[in-house]
Structures are given as structure tokens and as C-alpha cells.
């Protein structure tokens with residue numbers, strides 16, 4: 001197996017900088033669209049053979065150093081009692097948003113083995129054929145709670161924050177329930193064979209640092225502590241999107257690797273992490289709409305910026321956009337490999 005990515009996660013030296021792309025399996029790829037034309041998104045997530053096939057597509061096509069399980073952060077919420085639908089126009093929708101104490105009490109914890117067997121089966125299938133490490137993942141409790149409370153994507157997170165400020169105890173009880181689900185879900189993925197896990201906290205950037213510390217961070221810490229106590233240890237990546245104004249708080253999560261978006265100079269983030277944490281990122285996804293020259297220049301700039309970190313995993317600062325030319329994504333991977341191999 002090409003274990004460069006895993007070694008980098010552990011902070012060990014590598015011959016070159018590993019690279020993968022968030023949302024690397026997806027609509028920008030004609031091979032993905034061909035499969036999606038036949039089945040809806042949720043069916044794709046729930047059919048292990050198909051999920052395996054789309055997970056493998058970018059590994060072969062882009063030559064990335066890691067695969068990420070094809071699924072969605074919202075998948076484990078369905079068996080909790082959330083009525084999930086992925087719509088073409090509005091993205092994910094929950095038809096029964098959680099707003100009251102009765103709504104929270106109607107939810108249940110999940111048993112991943114029984115409730116999401118297809119996710120674990122996809123992991124087992126992938127481990128049979130993959131030549132690179134497999135990343136498992138979950139949403140972080142705050143990000144998942146925003147979808148549950150808002151009933152879908154949101155701009156201002158008004159319902160979420162109203163619950164936080166008006167009924168903090170109710171909000172905390174929901175967070176506790178979701179944290180239990182995330183812990184069970186990640187432990188089940190680890191037992192099924194994933195090599196690393198990434199916790200996506202896509203919407204914590206909406207919180208003040210103070211509220212992040214009260215309402216979101218303790219739950220991430222609790223999950224990471226539980227993973228550290230498990231029988232099989234894997235590196236843990238925490239990606240708090242849009243959080244560069246609160247790195248001081250984010251770094252308390254206890255992760256091995258911190259994901260970075262593009263709103264912070266990577267060298268500055270490395271310093272804020274005392275140069276003792278591996279970093280992942282931080283190319284603006286729109287940089288993939290540039291030319292071969294600008295893509296090489298950006299790759300070089302970021303690789304140089306990360307040089308004082310124990311190691312660096314090159315990635316985008318958020319998911320790849322559906323309009324991205326596949327050839328430019330390939331160019332980016334090639335640039336990272338080529339430049340880092342020479343420089344390191």
C-alpha cells in the first residue's frame with residue numbers, strides 16, 4: 001500500500017507531500033455522473049458496490065494519495081428519526097426539523113452495525129481493493145445539529161442560535177445525543193477498517209470563539225477522547241471550516257491533523273499550532289479554475305508555507321466545485337507531487 005498519507009498524518013517524514021481533494025468523488029467527474037444518472041444520491045450512498053465504485057474513481061483518475069469513503073455527513077441522522085431527502089435545487093432537506101423539547105425527545109441514538117450496515121460494508125469492500133489509505137468521516141455535532149434544527153442548509157443559522165440562546169439546556173441535550181451517534185459511527189468505521197477519520201465541522205465558523213468553546217468544542221473533544229480510548233488507533237483530522245479567527249480555540253480539539261481553509265496563510269496557521277501539528281489544506285477551490293502556470297505557482301506557495309509543520313497533507317480549503325475541469329485537478333495533484341519530491 002502507498003502509505004505516504006498515513007505517515008504524514010502521524011507527523012513522520014515522507015518523500016513527497018501527499019494530496020487528496022475534499023469531495024474528490026463527485027459531479028465534476030463524468031464517470032460519477034454516469035452512475036448518478038441511474039440512481040439518486042441517497043441510493044448511491046446506501047449501495048455498497050456503487051459507493052465503492054465512486055470512491056475508487058478519483059484514486060485512479062487523479063492519482064491522489066488517499067481515498068475518502070463515499071457517503072454524506074447526513075447519512076447517520078436518518079436512523080435517528082430524521083426524514084432526509086436530497087433535492088436537486090435546495091440540497092439536503094430534513095422534513096421534520098428539530099425545534100422543541102418534544103422533537104429532541106423523539107430522536108434516538110443509533111447502533112451503526114444495525115442502522116447503517118451499508119456504510120460499514122462499503123468500507124470492508126474498499127479495503128479489499130484499495131492501494132491507498134481509506135479516510136472515514138463524520139460531521140461534527142454542531143454542524144450536524146444545524147442541519148437538524150434548520151431542516152437543511154442555512155445562511156444565518158437563526159433557528160440553531162435561537163435554541164442556543166433561548167434554551168441552552170435543550171441545545172446541549174441535542175448536542176449530547178448527536179455526539180453519542182458520531183462516536184458510535186466513527187468507532188464502527190474504525191472497526192470496519194478505515195485508516196484515518198476526518199471530522200467535518202463545516203459551519204462552526206458561524207459561531208463566536210466564545211460560543212464555539214461553550215457549544216461546540218466540548219463535544220468534539222469528547223468524541224476524540226472516546227476514539228483515543230478505542231482498541232484500534234487511527235489518526236484524527238479535524239476540519240473546522242471558516243475558523244481561522246479562532247485557531248486558539250480550535251487547536252484545543254485534540255486532533256492529530258488540523259484542516260485549514262484558504263482564509264489564513266498556511267505558515268501562520270503552522271505557527272499558531274506551535275509547529276507541532278500536521279496541517280491539511282489550504283488551496284482555494286477556485287484556484288483550480290486557473291491555468292497550468294497559476295496552479296503550479298499556488299501549489300509551490302502553499303508547499304513552501306507549510307515547511308515548518310511536522311508534515312503537510314495538501315488539499316483544497318473546501319470541497320471541489322462541480323464546475324471544476326478534471327484536467328486542472330489532475331494538474332494540481334501532479335504539481336504537488338513534482339514540487340514536493342524535488343524540494344524535500
Ligand code: CP3
Pocket residue numbers: 021022023024025026027036041068069070071072073074086091092137153200202241319
Ligand atoms: O469527499 C468525498 O468525496 C466523499 C463524499 C462526501 C460527500 N459529502 C458527497 C456528496 C463528503 C465527505 C461529504 C461531506 C458533507 N456533506 C459536508 C461536509 C463538507 C463540506 O462540504 O463542508 C456537508 C456540509 C455535507 C452536506 C451536503 N451534502 C450538502 C450541503 C449537499 C448539497 C450540496 C452539493 O454539493 O450538492 C450534499 C450532497 C452531496 N454530498 C453530493 C456529494 C457528491 C452531491 C450529490 C449529488 O450527486 O447530487
